[in-house]
Amino acid sequence: MNGLEASETGAGYAGEAGPRGPDVRSDCWIGLTPTASGGVQIELESTVEPYYGDSIRELLGRGARALGLEHVEMRVEDGGAYPFVLMARLEAAARRARPESNARWLPEMDAVATGSTRRDRFRRSRLYLPGDQPKYMLNAGLHQPDAIILDLEDSVAPAAKDAARLLVRNALRQVDFRGAERMVRINQGELGLADLDELVDHNVHLVLIPKVESAADVQRVDQHVRALTEREVLLMPIVESAAGVVNAAAIAAASDRNVALTIGLEDYTADLGVPRTEEGRESLWARSAVVNAARAAGLQAIDSVYSDVEDAGALRRSVLEARALGFEGKGCIHPRQIRVVHEAFAPDAAAVERACRVVRAFREAEARGLGVVSLGSKMIDPPVVKRALATVELALATGRLAPGWEGEARGGRS
């Protein structure tokens, strides 16, 4: 794409990066050529020139020097790129111009980007964000997904992979995802390992590994991550092929950092050579196999995405069906899907009430030091208690239950 862009515009730059054209929003194109003398020359055309023209020139001048470009001619066509985007595009252009250079230019790690995650948190919704589209990143957290996925795989064109990686890295350091779990979907194979080299140290919570077909696929990523950082980075393998489904149990058990297992149905149905249908009979077995493999390894089972963003009713039916099969999460490709997914995963009133009674009985038994939980004349099995605890937690998270529910209920009785 780099060479193509240059020949199309007729201007030869040693390195260039970013989208170009009158419709570019919240992003920019930068072309540059290192020179022997003359300092940093910046030619800027920006939709935000009256507001940030001076500050953009100052930032890029600083960046050029940080990247070891003491003398450079640079052209910038800006459609309102935020600073972390300008920085990523400049670095990408500089690295394409001089692939041998090791210079990096990191934006500061903002306090909003430093939160942590837990293995057992909800992963009902995960919002896919194309890794080379900054305009979707800034406000993604406002829609309150359980997780955001900065995607470097299918949503990024091959020629834009290296630039997208820097954009994702900078977003991880600067963007406030509002407590959403910070996931990155890396590429397959060697490219994915290179993604990790650039990214994993920037508070990535979880790595989605695409097109996993064997335990070795997971272990390769796991080992690579462990070599790069001491932080515990969680893993979610994606099974997307017939072979992957057959090996689902081994894949799920391949690493103690696995927390969830998911399935990609577009690729899976393509592998089978059948169309993906609304009712999904062609993938029922595979989905059940993934649920079973996940459960066997103590992982969450997470369903694929639902791709018709206009049809909230069909999305809801799809989530209810997934939930009935044993899935605990669904992929989202549009922010408006998140609410629908959360509501469909929320327990109904009768289930919440039943779960509350069980949890109360369990707490009373605990308080009295009893080994056996009973409700009225019935003994409650431990799995029932476990499920009730999960239901209560889900009810609290979805507003189906008020935070002080235990205290109030006790107060009411005394």
Place this chain on the structure above:
Amino acid sequence: MTAIDARAAGMLTNAAGRLVPAKINGRETVPFEGVGAHRPGGRKAGAPIRSASDYPSSGDKRVASLREALERCGLRDGMTIGTHHHFRDGDLVANALFDVAAEMGCRDLRWFPSASFPCHAHLIQHLDSGVIHHIEGSMNGPLGDYCSHGRMRGMGVLRSHGGRWQALQDGEVHLDLAVIAAPTADFFGNATGDRGPSACGLLGFALADSIYADRVIVVTDNLVPFPCLPWQIHGNDVDFVVEVAKVGRPEKIVSGTTQVTKSPDRLLIAEYCARFVRDAGILRDGFSFQAGAGGTALSFGIFLEQMMKEAGVTAGFVRGGSNQYLVGMLEQGLTPVILDGQTFDLEGVRSMRENHGHQNTSPFTSYNHHGKGNFASMVDVVILGATEVDVEFSANVVTHTDGRLLHGIGGWQNCLFSKCTILAVPSFRNRIPVVLDRVTTLCGPGELIDVIATERGLCINPRRADLIDAVRGSDVPLLDIHDLRREVERICGGAPQRARTRDQVVAAIQWVDGTTIDCVRAVRE
């Protein structure tokens, strides 16, 4: 600029602390004195007394062409001409009118439109050539840009819809001539906008002109036998009727600002607004609301409709701009009445013809501040937009942060008098902050703006302790406006540079009472 320098430059400081010109196009201004402070005096202006003896007893006031009508009205240099924006970006009459005036060799005309749109960029040639001296009226798009660059010879004057009525009624603007594009009319001059091949809804913005102008021309492309029913404009106020091939493109009234948003962030703002209205207890039987044009405001209506159904609540009335969504509420019985000031789509036009509860209003009934009350202050909650807001809750609707004049005031200032005024805005747009420490141009004082609703949550004006109390316990995210501004600056990379303007004042911004609240200066090239 110090106070003495300012006075020397012909500027005065008003009660909002803004420097405004002491004179606008030669006429002395009254600087803004504060909300509710200015009291008018005197009697209303009036059109000259006419005699039926001078008009055909057959009632037939048709003339052969617009040119003949203009000649017989005595159009001459320096006159003031009113036109109206019922067709929004589909108007054809204003352009035709000034083309004829140019042919006639007229110069230095003052154009007094209720609003201008991009379709009126055609008139730039007549501004350049001297046919039009200047524009007093909202300038949307290219004409605003033209004015911003200091290319107009006179000073632009921007008024709200209510302020336009007030200026005519109070005699601040004397209208020599009104040219009214009418989708249906009879030969006597009775006219309506709700039917005919170019139906656009109502003609409320032309009503004041028909009452106060010296001469009135009705231009129509659908002449019907007398009497034209209903008569939104009285033929008794009309001098001449002209038939033309086409007065406007009604499909263009759905232009830009009247489509529902698909942006998830704007939908989020709309939803927060609706939840706020519900949780603050405003949503109750008999309540009223108005949502302006703009995708976010329209989406608010859709969320609100859902909540009304869930709560089993019906409104007492809603105020238009009518559109298909308000019409849906009317036809489902969720409100008995739409008080309509402007139709925003063709469903609104249809409903106006068919539904008894779809009632025409005018800037007089809805908005005029120099009357014995108006409807706007009776509305329980209104959702409006803005180009900028600031930490004092003041807002701008006419300029961008770079100082360019690109939008009109519309009914915006008048609507601020609602019991609860919500400005629904993104906190930034493509790296341009909307929440600032101080708005570039002051159009609405903070004391009238109760809530600023953004995708990051709602800021309630600290002056409205009652609203803050009312939403306690709601899960609508609330935040301090200073914190919001800081977050926006963090994201955008600091506070934006201030607009680089010249000293030349290119437009004055009038408050609803005819005082001057701020002005716009020429931008640097």
